[in-house]
């Protein structure tokens with residue numbers, strides 16, 4: 001996955017990203033950090049091709065933002081998993097029905113759906129809550145369902161837009177551990193977060209956006225901490 005000299009301008013709010021370039025290698029885990037409005041969500045939308053760059057090019061899974069057609073975008077999306085801060089579960093479906101739905105819409109043979117849903121719910125540690133509705137689940141549990149759903153079609157890359165933004169410290173830690181396990185099984189993860197402590201403890205690569213510019217790409221968290229504190 002490559003982002004090459006990408007800028008994104010929105011008609012009403014101006015420049016959200018300016019000349020951003022980086023590469024994500026197969027199976028990597030990378031954080032995306034920056035203050036509110038720095039461009040993190042915009043960058044994730046460019047990777048799922050929900051938005052197109054104003055300048056530059058995004059390449060994901062053999063598709064290019066310069067040439068992908070509207071019809072091809074759903075094919076790309078099936079190869080990606082996407083999770084959001086606000087979970088976005090279907091409120092009138094149970095945990096297992098939410099996960100099954102992702103398999104139904106991609107045409108998974110009926111007989112394969114139930115066993116796959118069971119496996120996914122086991123993977124995220126939610127077998128005992130399979131028949132609960134979203135409003136009966138804690139935030140951390142809802143995010144586990146959303147992650148199981150995102151994994152349904154075996155994505156090579158999981159895009160997570162502040163997945164722990166609505167969770168307390170304990171649930172945040174548990175979701176991070178789960179994302180690391182998913183990554184250990186081979187799925188690349190790009191995780192937007194405000195949680196500097198999590199980045200510091202993990203010693204993983206991070207991309208830091210600042211007002212739409214890629215300010216840092218690496219693992220030097222001492223630098224990140226100084227910078228985030230200095231600008232608060």
Ligand SMILES: Nc1ncnc2c1ncn2[C@@H]1O[C@H](COP(=O)(O)OP(=O)(O)OP(=O)(O)O)[C@@H](O)[C@H]1O
Pocket residue numbers: 010011012013014015016034035036037038039040041042043
């Ligand atoms: N659909 C849109 N139309 C117009 N402007 C937008 C749109 N989406 C984002 N922006 C603007 O682009 C800039 C970057 O926003 P973005 O949501 O990418 O930041 P972020 O780093 O994800 O912020 P947060 O941490 O608050 O989610 C902001 O100035 C925002 O107002």
